[in-house]
Amino acid sequence: MPSSSTANSSIFYGAVINPTSLTTYSASPRCLLAIDATGNIDWLEEDVEPHALQDTLASRGYIDAQVIPLKDGEFIIPGFIDTHTHAPQVPNMGTGGQYELLDWLKYVTFPTESKFEDISFAQKTYKSVVRRVIDSGTTTCCYYGTLHLEATKVLADVVSSYGQRAFVGKCNMNRESPPHYIEPSSDTSISDTRQLISYIRNLSKPTLTSKQEPLVQPILTPRFAISCTDDLLSSLGELAASEPNLRIQTHISENKSEISFTGSLFPAASHYAGVYDMFGLLRSNTILAHAVHLTQEEISLIKEKNAGISHCPTSNFNLNSGIAPIGLYLDKGIKVGLGTDVSGGFQISILNTIQNACIAAKVCALQAQSDPKHDPSTPGFANKPLPIATLLYLATMGGAAVCGLQNQIGSFAPGKSFDALLVNIREESGNIGIWGLSESEPFQDLDSQRKRLDNWLEKFLFCGDDRNISRVYVQGNLMGGRSYRQ
Numbered sequence: 001m002p003s004s005s006t007a008n009s010s011i012f013y014g015a016v017i018n019p020t021s022l023t024t025y026s027a028s029p030r031c032l033l034a035i036d037a038t039g040n041i042d043w044l045e046e047d048v049e050p051h052a053l054q055d056t057l058a059s060r061g062y063i064d065a066q067v068i069p070l071k072d073g074e075f076i077i078p079g080f081i082d083t084h085t086h087a088p089q090v091p092n093m094g095t096g097g098q099y100e101l102l103d104w105l106k107y108v109t110f111p112t113e114s115k116f117e118d119i120s121f122a123q124k125t126y127k128s129v130v131r132r133v134i135d136s137g138t139t140t141c142c143y144y145g146t147l148h149l150e151a152t153k154v155l156a157d158v159v160s161s162y163g164q165r166a167f168v169g170k171c172n173m174n175r176e177s178p179p180h181y182i183e184p185s186s187d188t189s190i191s192d193t194r195q196l197i198s199y200i201r202n203l204s205k206p207t208l209t210s211k212q213e214p215l216v217q218p219i220l221t222p223r224f225a226i227s228c229t230d231d232l233l234s235s236l237g238e239l240a241a242s243e244p245n246l247r248i249q250t251h252i253s254e255n256k257s258e259i260s261f262t263g264s265l266f267p268a269a270s271h272y273a274g275v276y277d278m279f280g281l282l283r284s285n286t287i288l289a290h291a292v293h294l295t296q297e298e299i300s301l302i303k304e305k306n307a308g309i310s311h312c313p314t315s316n317f318n319l320n321s322g323i324a325p326i327g328l329y330l331d332k333g334i335k336v337g338l339g340t341d342v343s344g345g346f347q348i349s350i351l352n353t354i355q356n357a358c359i360a361a362k363v364c365a366l367q368a369q370s371d372p373k374h375d376p377s378t379p380g381f382a383n384k385p386l387p388i389a390t391l392l393y394l395a396t397m398g399g400a401a402v403c404g405l406q407n408q409i410g411s412f413a414p415g416k417s418f419d420a421l422l423v424n425i426r427e428e429s430g431n432i433g434i435w436g437l438s439e440s441e442p443f444q445d446l447d448s449q450r451k452r453l454d455n456w457l458e459k460f461l462f463c464g465d466d467r468n469i470s471r472v473y474v475q476g477n478l479m480g481g482r483s484y485r486q
């Protein structure tokens, strides 16, 4: 009995793009995509000719089903996954680019974050931030809050009330921070963290039947090694050990001064990754942001622990941190997703991160060309530009794997959640004149239509913006996008 014969299910018919591997995606101009009443994908069938539509539906047990037809110039892709951002830094986004990391934290970031002690400021700010993140096409987001328990509860409330999928954490930071923005002790930090975890877990209604994880989940957030004493990291490690499914997010090896300072604070660790490992914080559900300057030893350790890397190229350029060798990490089989790292990064949209990930890989490739030992015919991703399929994968499936949600989101498959964007490149989007839509011909063969869709995807990734994101769905719920706002 198909669950989608229920009243609340929906069936889309039209162009669908679906990442299938690091190097492939399917572009189906005439896909039937059925969502069940719980917001999961029931089934999908590619290349259904219009004349075969009713028969296909009937063969699936759908009689008189309501089909939502996509227009020419509309297509569906999986929602974007931002594996690393700081919600309280949005107010200073687009400033401070003259600094490198440690001064930027001191002069720009910590002063802004300290304002979130004021709950009404937190409420007002987080409402607009989360709305904007959603409308930019981010269906799943890994949020850092501030060190404040109450303000971070507010962030979780807002995310939950808007229906976004997210991980929300409060920063642990009890040293090397300014006097007005520091936790008084390791005990306070742990106690507030525990309270936030319970609070967030109580936000979601338990669904006994569902094997899926709740939309909003807590995440341990030791800000970075520098800001945590041994004692605090050790207690966080104990907490993590008692909760194997609890995700962990932190920063690693972003900036050279940061790396040497970390070394001086943790003389017993052989390297930066070793600090987290020493305290039991490096595991398969740890999300490591940046990873710009890792040593071979650290790369091997991260692979061995199956931790994920959040690639934050906009931030890495903006704070002059460097270029992460993402191709190399992919060749090693390390999980990689994308992170906006606002406000190290100056844009909320993952589209901007995709663009900078593309440029970062090209700069790596250019640098490699000047090495006489470089052989461009070597297979793999290292020192080469990243193909469109790879960029799409990093923004969707790659992010899902980094979050430990690869069986639930990131692509379209039966049983997965329908977390998706309806992209609209038609004139009414307002982002006009670049799409070549008028070249459309209804009698085009399937192959030409596929190529046209490939072209739309590439243009959307590089020239698109939130005007082109018409609808945003999380778990089948329409909860954002341009047409949702109007």
Ligand code: GUN
Binding pocket: 086, 101, 105, 109, 223, 224, 251, 254, 315, 341, 344
């Ligand atoms: N390292 C510690 N805190 C931060 C932060 O807020 N942003 C970035 N980019 N790096 C950090």
Ligand code: FE
Binding pocket: 084, 085, 086, 251, 289, 341, 344
């Ligand atoms: Fe960050």
